[in-house]
Amino acid sequence: MSSQNPVLDELTSREYQHGFVTDIASDSFPPGLDEDVIQRLSAIKGEPEWLLEWRLKAYRHWLTMKEPTWAMVHYPAIDYQKIIYYSAPKTQKDGPKSLDEVDPELLATYEKLGVPLEERAILAGVAVDAVFDSVSVATTFREKLAEMGVIFCSFSEAVKTHPELVKKYLGSVVPTGDNFFAALNSAVFSDGSFCYIPKGVTCPMELSTYFRINQADTGQFERTLIVADEGATVSYLEGCTAPKRDTNQLHAAVVELVALAGAKIKYSTVQNWYPGDKDGKGGIYNFVTKRGKCAGKGSRISWTQVETGSAITWKYPSCILLGDDSVGEFYSVALANNFQQADTGTKMIHIGKNTRSTIISKGISAGHGQNTYRGQVLIQKGAEGARNYSQCDSLLLGDKCGAHTFPDIQVKNSTAQLEHEASTSKIGEDQLFYCRQRGLSNEDAVSMIVNGFARRVLKELPMEFAVEATKLLGVSLEGSVG
Amino acid sequence: MTMLRIENLHVRIQDEGTEILKGIDLTIRAGEVHAIMGPNGSGKSTLAHVLAGREGYEVTAGRVLYQGQDLLAMAPEIRAREGVFLSFQYPVEIPGVANTYFLRMALNAVRKHRGLPEIDAMDFMELVEGKAKLLEMEDALMARSVNEGFSGGEKKRNEIFQMAVLEPKLAILDETDSGLDIDALRIVATGINALRSPERAMLVITHYQRLLNYIEPDVVHVLADGRIVKTGDRTLAHLLEEKGYGWIEAEAAAATASTAATAVAKR
Ligand SMILES: Nc1ncnc2c1ncn2[C@@H]1O[C@H](COP(=O)(O)OP(=O)(O)OP(=O)(O)O)[C@@H](O)[C@H]1O
Ligand SMILES: [Mg+2]
Numbered sequence: 054m055s056s057q058n059p060v061l062d063e064l065t066s067r068e069y070q071h072g073f074v075t076d077i078a079s080d081s082f083p084p085g086l087d088e089d090v091i092q093r094l095s096a097i098k099g100e101p102e103w104l105l106e107w108r109l110k111a112y113r114h115w116l117t118m119k120e121p122t123w124a125m126v127h128y129p130a131i132d133y134q135k136i137i138y139y140s141a142p143k144t145q146k147d148g149p150k151s152l153d154e155v156d157p158e159l160l161a162t163y164e165k166l167g168v169p170l171e172e173r174a175i176l177a178g179v180a181v182d183a184v185f186d187s188v189s190v191a192t193t194f195r196e197k198l199a200e201m202g203v204i205f206c207s208f209s210e211a212v213k214t215h216p217e218l219v220k221k222y223l224g225s226v227v228p229t230g231d232n233f234f235a236a237l238n239s240a241v242f243s244d245g246s247f248c249y250i251p252k253g254v255t256c257p258m259e260l261s262t263y264f265r266i267n268q269a270d271t272g273q274f275e276r277t278l279i280v281a282d283e284g285a286t287v288s289y290l291e292g293c294t295a296p297k298r299d300t301n302q303l304h305a306a307v308v309e310l311v312a313l314a315g316a317k318i319k320y321s322t323v324q325n326w327y328p329g330d331k332d333g334k335g336g337i338y339n340f341v342t343k344r345g346k347c348a349g350k351g352s353r354i355s356w357t358q359v360e361t362g363s364a365i366t367w368k369y370p371s372c373i374l375l376g377d378d379s380v381g382e383f384y385s386v387a388l389a390n391n392f393q394q395a396d397t398g399t400k401m402i403h404i405g406k407n408t409r410s411t412i413i414s415k416g417i418s419a420g421h422g423q424n425t426y427r428g429q430v431l432i433q434k435g436a437e438g439a440r441n442y443s444q445c446d447s448l449l450l451g452d453k454c455g456a457h458t459f460p461d462i463q464v465k466n467s468t469a470q471l472e473h474e475a476s477t478s479k480i481g482e483d484q485l486f487y488c489r490q491r492g493l494s495n496e497d498a499v500s501m502i503v504n505g506f507a508r509r510v511l512k513e514l515p516m517e518f519a520v521e522a523t524k525l526l527g528v529s530l531e532g533s534v535g
Numbered sequence: 536m537t538m539l540r541i542e543n544l545h546v547r548i549q550d551e552g553t554e555i556l557k558g559i560d561l562t563i564r565a566g567e568v569h570a571i572m573g574p575n576g577s578g579k580s581t582l583a584h585v586l587a588g589r590e591g592y593e594v595t596a597g598r599v600l601y602q603g604q605d606l607l608a609m610a611p612e613i614r615a616r617e618g619v620f621l622s623f624q625y626p627v628e629i630p631g632v633a634n635t636y637f638l639r640m641a642l643n644a645v646r647k648h649r650g651l652p653e654i655d656a657m658d659f660m661e662l663v664e665g666k667a668k669l670l671e672m673e674d675a676l677m678a679r680s681v682n683e684g685f686s687g688g689e690k691k692r693n694e695i696f697q698m699a700v701l702e703p704k705l706a707i708l709d710e711t712d713s714g715l716d717i718d719a720l721r722i723v724a725t726g727i728n729a730l731r732s733p734e735r736a737m738l739v740i741t742h743y744q745r746l747l748n749y750i751e752p753d754v755v756h757v758l759a760d761g762r763i764v765k766t767g768d769r770t771l772a773h774l775l776e777e778k779g780y781g782w783i784e785a786e787a788a789a790a791t792a793s794t795a796a797t798a799v800a801k802r
Contacts, residue, residue, distance in 0.1 A: 482590065487627040490587050491637070491697065492615040492644035501640065505631030505680065 071325065075158060081140035084270060086133055088112065091240055094139050098209050098243075101216060111229035111239030118233045124396040125425040125457055126365045128301070128338065136272040136303060138241045182207060182246040182262045184275055194258065202251040203287075205260055208276055211247035218249055222280050226309040226346045226373070234305040234340040234367075238274045242307065245275035250285035250316075259515055261290040264304075272303040279309070281316035283349065288319040290518055301329075301364060306341045314349025314376060319357070321514050322370075323522050326362035331420070333392025336364025343370035347379035347408075355382040356399065357513040359522040364393060369427065371400035374408035374436075381410040384510040388526065389422030389454065398428035398459075403436040403469070412443040415507050417526075418454035425457040432469040439469045447477040448506045450499070500526070537603070538705055538736035539563040539586075544597035546578075546585050555581045557761035558597070563705075566733040570747055570772060571740045573758035574780050579740045580624055582758070583709045586738075587621040588614050601705065615641075616648035618704030622694040622711045624740075629681040634693065635663060637681045638700055645701060666699040670726045687714035695726045706730065707738045712746035724749030744776040759784050 082090060091112055095105040120131070142156060181193045182205065198205050204215060212219050229239040246262040262277065281287055304326065310318050320343075329336025339362075345354035356370035372381025383399035401410035416424035430441045447456030456477055464471065480502055488498035504511070504523055511519050511526075539562070546556040555578045563569050573579055585592050586599065588611030599606040606614060629637065643653045654662070667677060670692055682690050691711050698706055708727070712720055727750050731737070739750060747755075747769060755772045757765040759780060764787040765771065775783075 481627070483627045484629055486587075486589050486611065487623065487629070488637075489611040490615050490621050490623075491641035491701070492612050492648070493640055494612055494644070497640065497644075501632055501637070502629060505629055508631035 071327070075161075079140050079142055081137050081271065084135050084137050086136070086138055086241065090138055094241065094243065097139070098212070100212055103220065104212060107224070107229065108240050111236050112241075114230040115233065115236035115240055118230075118236055120233050124367055124427070125423060126367060126394045126396050128365055128394075131303060131338070133237075135270065137270050138272060138274070139243055140271040141243075182260075184244055184246070184262060184264045184273075198256070198258070198260075201254055201257060203254060203256055204247065204249040206247055208242070208245040208247050208278065211278075215247070215249070218280065219247065219278070222278055222309065222311055223276075224309075226311060226344045227307050227342050232342060235307050235342040238276060238305050238307045238342070241272075242274045242276040245277045245306070246279075247277075248279045248287065248289065250281045250287045252282040253284040254282075255285070256287040259288050259290060261292065263292045264306075270300065270302070272305065274304075275306050277306070277308040278311075279318060279320070280311045281313065281318050281352075283313045284315040285313075286317045288321070288515055290321045290323070290515060292323045292325070301336055301338055303338050303340070304363075306343075308341070308343040308370075310343075310345030310354055312345065312347050312349065312352035312354050312379075315351045316349065317353045317355075318345060319355045319515075320345070320370070321518060322356075322358040322360070323514075323518055323525065324358065324360045324362050324366070325525060327364075328362045328393050329364040329391065331391045333364070333421075336393070337362065339363035339366045339368065341366075341368040343368060344373065345371070345381070346373045347376050347381060347405075349379070350376040350405075351378045352376050353380040353382075355380075355384070355513070357382075357384040357510065358386070358397075359507075359510070359514070359525065360385070360387040360395060360397060361525050363395075366393075366395040366397055368397050369399055371402070372410065373402045373404065374410065374439075375404045376408075377405040378407050379405055380408070382513075383410075383412045383414070383428075384513045385414045386417065386507040386510045386522075386526070387415070387424055387426075388417040389419070389424040391420040391422060393420075394423045394425075396425040396427060398426045400429040400431065401441060403430075403432045403439040403441070405436060407438040407440075408436055409439070410441045412441070412445070413509055414443075414445045415510055416445070416447040416456050417450070417503060417506065418447065418456050419450040420454060422454045423457070424455070425459065427459045427461075429461040430463070430471065432464045432466050432471075434465045436466050437468050439466065441469075441471045443471075443473045445473075445475045446506070448503065449477065449479045450503075452479075536565045537562060538565045538567075538601070539606075539738070540600040542597050542599070544582075544585070544599060545595045546581060546592050547595055549591050549593045554595070555592075555761055556585070559758075559761075559763055561756065561763065563736045563738060565704075565736055567753045568731065568737040568739060568750060569754045569756060570752040570769075571738065571756045571758050572742065572772065572775055577758045578761045579758055580709055583621055583624075583707045583738075583740060586614075586707055587611060587619060612644070613648075615703075616645050620698050620701060620703030620706045622691075622698060622706065622708040624709040624713075626682050626685075626690040626694055628683045628685075630683050632681050633677075634679060634681050635677050638663065638697060641697070642700060662700060666696055669699060669729060670696045671722050672696050688716060688719045691715055692719060692723055692726075695723050699726055699730060702730070704734065705736050705738070707740070709740045710742065711739075712741055712743060720745065721749065744772050747772050757783055759787065762787075 091108050095108060227235050230236055248260055250256050279289060312318050326337035326339055347354050354372050360366050370383060374381050381401050387395040387397050389395045399412055412428055414426045416426055418424040426445045432439045445458050449456060458475055460473060484502055485498050503526055511522055514522055541559050541561040544556055544559040547554040571579055594607055639659055691714060715723060752769050755767055755769055756763045765783050
C-alpha cells in the first residue's frame with residue numbers, strides 16, 4: 054500500500070494494541086451446531102424450559118434462512134459447523150460470584166486492557182460487566198446499584214433471578230426470526246448483560262460491558278437487554294477487543310433496548326475488535342443486531358458508536374419510535390483502514406406522532422478500507438408531524454479506499470419534515486500543508502483533521518470515553534490525537 | 536544579519552514541467568520589509584509556497600538560505616518551527632477543530648522545537664486575548680472551527696492573528712490585503728506593524744499601494760513572468776499604481792533583447 058504521502062502510509066499501518074492471548078484453561082464444546090449443542094448449552098446454564106424452547110424455535114427458523122448478501126462486504130463463506138459455540142474459563146463454571154473469587158489471570162487480563170475490575174481502581178462512577186468468551190466473569194458495583202433498585206448483572210444470572218423481566222422483554226424488540234444473525238444468536242447466545250432501571254430512577258453511574266474474545270475458533274454470541282422503566286434514565290457503554298489471530302472469528306450479538314414513557318437510554322459503543330493485519334488476514338466478523346424501542350410517550354434512545362475495529366462490521370443500531378413525542382438518535386464514526394470493511398448505519402422507524410430522529414454518520418476510509426453508510430428513515434402513516442435530520446459525511450485518506458452511501462427514505466405521511474445532507478471529502482494536501490506550515494507534524498495534522506471530522510459524534514460520548522475514543526481514532530490511523 | 540537569501544531560484548510544476556520561476560535573486564536582511572508586486576500569474580504565490588515547503592514544485596536550480604541554513608532541505612513543519620510563517624492567499628478550512636485549539640497545538644510545536652515547555656493554559660488564554668484585542672477578533676471567531684465559514688476578510692485577519700501569536704522571524708504575507716474592507720485593512724496593518732522589529736523580516740506580496748501606505752516597505756520588487764524585473768524603494772509602488780506593469784515589462788524585454796544583441800555582436 055502506498056499513497057503519495059509517506060506519513061499517511063506509516064500512520065495507517067499501526068499495530069493493534071490489544072492482540073495478546075490470555076493463557077487460561079477453558080471448557081469448550083467441540084466445534085459444530087445442532088439441537089444437541091443447544092440443549093447442552095441450555096443445560097449448563099440451568100435454564101428454564103421456556104428458554105430452551107425459545108432457543109430451539111430460533112434455531113429451526115435459522116435453518117430455513119439464508120445469510121444476507123445485500124451489504125457491501127465480501128468474505129469467504131462461513132462454515133457454521135467449524136465454530137465453537139461455547140467456551141468458558143474452567144474456573145468460571147458457576148458464573149461470577151464476588152470479585153475475590155474471580156481468577157487472577159482474568160483480573161490481570163482486564164487490567165491490561167485498561168478495564169481494572171477492582172472497584173476502587175475503576176474509573177469512578179462506572180460499573181462494569183466483563184464478558185470473556187462465552188461467559189460473564191465479573192460485574193462490579195452491583196450492591197451499590199441494587200440500593201437504588203437498579204439490576205445490573207450477567208444475562209445468565211438474570212434468567213435465574215429475574216425470569217419474569219427476561220421473559221417479558223427478551224425478543225420483544227428483536228424477534229428470534231428477525232434476520233439470519235439474530236436468529237443464530239437467539240439459538241446459541243451464551244451470555245451478555247442485563248440491566249433494568251426502575252421507574253423514575255436515574256442510574257447513578259455509567260454502566261458498561263467489556264467484551265473480550267480470547268479462545269481461538271470461538272464465536273461470541275452475546276445478548277444485551279436493557280429496560281428503562283417509566284421516567285428512568287441510564288447511560289450504557291460497551292467496549293470490545295480480541296487477540297490477533299490469522300483466522301477470522303465471528304461475533305454475532307443482539308442488543309435490545311426498551312424505553313418506557315419518559316425514559317432515556319443512551320447506548321455508546323467503542324468497538325475495537327481485532328481488525329486483521331495490514332494485508333487483510335484475520336480479524337473479527339462483527340455481525341450485530343441492535344435495536345431500541347421507544348415504547349412510551351416522550352421516551353428517548355440515543356445510539357453513539359465509534360467503530361474502529363473488526364475485519365467486517367455489519368450493524369445498524371435502530372430505533373422504533375412508537376410512543377408519541379419519542380426521540381431517536383444515531384451518532385456514528387466508522388473507520389475502515391487497511392482491508393477493513395464497514396457497512397453500518399441505522400433505521401429510524403417513525404410510528405408515533407411528533408416523533409423526531411437525528412442521524413449523524415461520519416465514515417473514515419484509509420488504506421484499502423471500504424466504508425458504507427446504509428440508512429433508512431421510515432415515516433409511517435400515523436406519524437403526524439414526524440421530523441428527521443440526517444447528515445452523512447465521508448472522509449477519504451489516500452486514493453485506494455472507498456466511501457459509499459445508501460440512504461433510503463420512505464414517507465407515508467405528508468406532514469413529515471425531512472432534511473438530508475451528505476458530503477465526501479479527501480484529507481486535502483491543502484489542509485495538511487496548512488497545518489504543517491503552522492508547525493504541526495504530518496502525523497499530528499492527520500489526527501487533528503480526522504478528529505475534527507468526527508467531533509460532532511465524539512462529543513456525544515460520556516466524557517471518560519470520549520478521551521479514549523479520540524485516542525483510539527488516532528492510534529487506528531496511527532498517530533496521536535489531541 | 537541576512538534573514539533570507541535566494542540565489543538563482545528556478546522552479547517548475549512537478550507533474551507538467553512548466554517553469555514558473557526563472558531565476559530569482561533576492562536578499563532580505565533582518566529588520567527589513569520587502570514588497571513584491573506583479574501581474575496575476577507571474578509566480579508570486581509560487582515563490583511563497585516554495586519558501587514554505589509546499590509539495591508539487593520542483594526546484595531545478597538555485598538555492599535558498601534562511602539564517603544561513605539550507606531552507607529547501609527542511610520539512611515544512613521544521614521551517615515553521617524555525618520561524619518561517621506564511622499567511623496564505625487562500626486560508627484553508629479545518630472543520631471540527633477549534634481555532635484556539637489549533638493555535639495552541641501550533642504554538643506548542645514551535646515551543647517544543649525551541650526547547651521550551653508547553654504553554655500553560657492560563658498563559659495561553661492571556662496571550663491569545665491580548666493578540667485578539669490587537670486584531671479586534673471577536674470571541675466567537677476564536678471558538679469556531681479553523682476558518683470554517685469565515686468570510687474572506689475574517690480568514691485574512693485570522694492569518695495575521697496566528698502570526699501575532701506565533702511570532703515568526705520571517706513572515707511571508709501573500710495578498711493579505713485582498714478581500715479586506717477599509718477598516719479591516721487598517722486593523723490588519725496595525726497587527727503587521729506591531730510585529731515589525733529589528734530581528735524580524737517580512738516579505739509582503741500585494742497588488743495594491745493602499746496596504747503599503749500603512750506598512751511602509753524598505754524595498755519594492757516587481758515580479759513578472761517568473762523574474763524580478765525591477766527593484767526600487769517605496770516610490771516604485773506609487774509608480775506602479777499609476778502606470779501599471781506594461782512599461783516595466785517593455786523595459787525588461789528591451790533589456791533582454793539588447794543583452795542578446797550584444798551577445799550576438801560580440802561573436
Ligand atoms: N499546481 C499548478 N499546476 C499548474 N500550474 C500552476 C500550478 N501552480 C501554479 N501554476 C501556474 O503558475 C503561474 C504562477 O502562479 P502563482 O499562483 O504563483 O501566481 P501569482 O503571481 O501568485 O498570481 P496572483 O496575483 O493571481 O495571485 C500561473 O500561471 C499558474 O497558473
Ligand atoms: Mg498569488
